[in-house]
Amino acid sequence: MKTVKSPFKFKGGVHPDYNKELARGKAIERMPVPAELVVSMSQHLGAPAKCIVKAGDFVTRGQLIGEKNGFISVLVRAPADGLVKAVEKRPGPTGAKADAVILDTTAEAPEGAVPGVSPVLAPLDWKTASREELLKRVEEAGICGMGGAGFPTAVKLNPPPNKRCEYLVLNGAECEPYLTADFRVMLERADRICVGVEIMRKILGGPAVRIAIEANKPEAIAAMEKAFADIEGNVEIVVLPVLYPQGSEKHQIYATVGRVVPEPPALPIDVGCVVENVGTVAAIADAVEKGEPLLERVTTVSGDAVAEPKNVLAPSGTKYSDLVAFCGGEKEPPAKVISGGTMMGFAVSTLEIGTTKTTSGLLLLSKKRVFQYASGACIGCGRCVRACPMNLNPALISRVVDANDVKAAEDAHVMDCIECGACSFGCPAYRTITQSCRRAKASIRARVAAEKAKAAAAAAKEAK
Ligand code: SF4
Ligand code: SF4
Known part of the structure; x- marks a missing residue:
């Protein structure tokens, strides 16, 4: 194992104020299970899970409550014991509504119910388990990418037979302002990340490993160097220059192995790479060795309007209001609340939203910062x-896009946009460019989906 500096610098990028000092020194704190959880069936990219419980059911920690609902989908398990108060549509951080299980965790277990125990699944020895057993475990643990996009991990780790993973890239860049959850995971759970890497290497057939960390995280680099000191094979920690959006999947691949992912629908695997967030890798280690599904995650709660910024380990479905209360409440009424980071996160109008497997941050910003x-x-x-x-x-x-000419936006390759916000960040006319890109992309996706549905209906009619 060696540590090297990235020889590749991508074009563009910006330098926002990082503001990470508010939470970077705060060790991960586990919060008690709140009285109510709002557990969404849409915690990942792809089709939402199919809810299989109903109001009045008592569920135990780790019990399956949402089944995988398609190839690109992830199952959902109960993050705690509790009574299902309701199953209803609730908005997520983007405002999009999805089925959510509202869980009363204070309810008494009915007679005969066995409260959730740990481990939820039988622990596996990754050295003797087969590749198929390990892949199955990742799927049954409900793991998706925890860096933001939430891509189903079992799908990512199982590329088609004609595509080979040559490089496993670990994303520890965490270039979003304010966020320090991944930083703390690298600092405090580097040994678990190392085990996760061994498991993923076995599943992927032994690729080289590149661990990407920005140069402004020297403590994390040192912790990872120590944890990976004895690992065998082609493993490098690649120190990246501090530049936003260094954490983007495509830019990580370029920064670590110098390969360029072509236009969509091409994926990292098309250039021989699989990228996974460091938190996800630690979750894989726990799912395999400890039999623990992905039921909780670290979320950075920060900003100048929260009393005590922290890195909080909370069960999925924890309401933002409970996260804020655990951090001492509001220091002053926030002028803006953001789910995620300031560059790619979403402004939210209520704190009654439940966290998901991808909730990396919650920011409360005062008038001064907005x-x-x-x-x-x-x-x-x-x-x-x-x-x-x-x-x-x-x-x-x-x-x-302002002129409603989506075709022209498509011709200008808007589908390549990674919605990083770097354009809006420096615009002296304060144009909402990123939102325009999002709008155009959503409209193009809707058109493509409608065309596909029409073609499928026509094919079905012809087949009759
Ligand atoms: S949001 Fe899209 S258009 Fe704007 S800088 Fe990022 S990739 Fe480019
Ligand atoms: S003023 Fe125009 S060219 Fe300049 S950053 Fe804004 S959108 Fe881009």
Whole structure:
């Protein structure tokens, strides 16, 4: 194992204020299970899980409550013992509604019910278990990418037979301002990450390993060097320059192995890479060795309007209001609440939203930190073009989306946009460029889905 500096620097990127000092020194704290959990069936990318419990059921910790509902989907287990108060549509951080199980964790277990015990699944010895057993475990533990996108991990670790994983890239960049959850996991759980890497290498057929960490996390680099000191094979810690969005999957691949992922629908595996967030890798180790499904995660609660910023280990479905209460409450009424980081997160209007497997941060920002502005006309300064790490022309895309010309946005390769926010960050006219990209992408996806459905219906009619 060796530590090297990344020889590859991507084009573009920005340097936002990182503000990580608020929580980076705070050790991970486990919060007590709150009285009520809001457990969404849509905690991952792809089809939401199919809820299999109903109001009045008593569920135990680790019990299956949502079945996988398609190839790109992830099952959901109960994060705690409790009585199902209701199953109803609840909004997630993006505002999109999905079925959620509302769990009263204070309810008495009915006679005969066996409260959830640990381990939930039988522990496995990864050295003797087969690749198939390990893959199955990742799936039955309900693991998805915890870095933000929530891609089903069992699908990612099982590429088609004609595609080989040559590099397993561990994403420990955590370039989003304020967030320190991954940093603390690397500092405090580096040994679990190391076990997770061994398991993933076995599943993927022994790829080389590249662990990507930004240079502003020297303590995490040291902890990982220590944990990985005796690992065998081709393993490198790659120290990346501090530059947003260094944590993007595509940019990590370029920064660590110098390969460029082509336009969508191409995936990292098309250039021989699998990228996984460090928290996800630790979760895989726990699922295999300890039989613990993914029922909880570390979330950074930070910002100048929260009394005591912390890195909180909380069960999935913990309401934002309970997270804030565990951090001492509000220091002052927040002018803005963001689920995630300031660059890619979503502003939310209520704290009655439950965390998911991908909730990396919750930020409460005071008036002082929130800039009120009105968007103006583009002045053609080109700053967004220089900042875009995907070589797009964000000014053009924003103009054509304003004119409702989605076709022109598609021609300008808007589907390549990774929604990093680097363009909006530096725009002197305060144009909401990233939101325009999101809008155009959603509209294109909806059109493609409608075309597919129409084609499928026509094929079914012809077959009759
Ligand atoms: S256009 Fe997309 S990829 Fe480019 S800077 Fe803006 S948000 Fe990022
Ligand atoms: S940064 Fe803003 S003002 Fe400058 S070219 Fe881009 S959209 Fe126009």
